[in-house]
Each structure stands twice: as C-alpha cells, then as structure tokens.
Amino acid sequence: MSISFPDEPVPLEICDDRVVRVKGTRVTLDTIVVTFNQGKTALEIASQYPSLQLVDVYATIVFYLRHRPYVDAYLQERQEQAREIRELNEAKFADQGVRDRLLARRSPS
Numbered sequence: 193m194s195i196s197f198p199d200e201p202v203p204l205e206i207c208d209d210r211v212v213r214v215k216g217t218r219v220t221l222d223t224i225v226v227t228f229n230q231g232k233t234a235l236e237i238a239s240q241y242p243s244l245q246l247v248d249v250y251a252t253i254v255f256y257l258r259h260r261p262y263v264d265a266y267l268q269e270r271q272e273q274a275r276e277i278r279e280l281n282e283a284k285f286a287d288q289g290v291r292d293r294l295l296a297r298r299s300p301s
Contacts, residue, residue, distance in 0.1 A: 202255050203248040217243040224252045
C-alpha cells in the first residue's frame with residue numbers, strides 16, 4: 193500500500209487592501225490568530241464566525257504555528273498601521289472643547 197501527501201493550499205489570500213483574509217470571507221488572519229492566542233479552540237472560532245469552515249480555521253492555525261515569526265511581524269506591522277491611522281484621525285478630528293460645547297448645550301441659557 194502506498195500513501196502520498198498532496199500539498200494542501202493555505203486558505204488565505206492577500207486582498208487589494210493588503211490585508212490577509214481567509215479566502216471567500218471577510219475574516220482576517222489577525223482575527224483568527226488573536227482569538228487563538230486568547231485560548232479559543234478552532235471549533236469555537238469557527239462557531240463565532242459562521243462564514244468560516246472549520247477546516248480553514250485549522251489550516252490557518254497550522255500556517256500561523258509553522259510561520260510564527262513572519263505572521264507576528266505582519267501582525268506587528270498591522271498594529272503600527274492602525275496606530276498611525278488612529279493618530280491621524282485624532283489629529284484631524286480633535287475633541288478639544290467638545291465636552292465644553294456639549295455641556296453648554298445642556299445648561300439653560
């Protein structure tokens with residue numbers, strides 16, 4: 193009896209916005225890795241995101257565990273991008289004086 197081991201494709205794709213998602217879903221690699229690192233099982237993750245197939249969750253976790261340094265670097269880069277965007281938005285939409293204006297609206301004139 194002979195057995196062969198076909199190469200199994202990773203169910204991940206890099207989308208136009210340069211975000212890695214599970215193919216055919218909007219669920220990001222970030223989401224699965226963070227949830228897995230919080231202690232959730234593959235079954236719990238698949239249950240939480242109905243668009244995911246359980247086998248794809250397992251394959252994504254295996255990919256993460258086999259390529260942890262690269263995935264961690266990618267996640268770090270995404271966190272840095274998110275921080276930069278947050279800072280830009282905070283600067284653009286500064287909330288200085290908002291509390292005072294809201295309180296002024298409350299008080300009778």
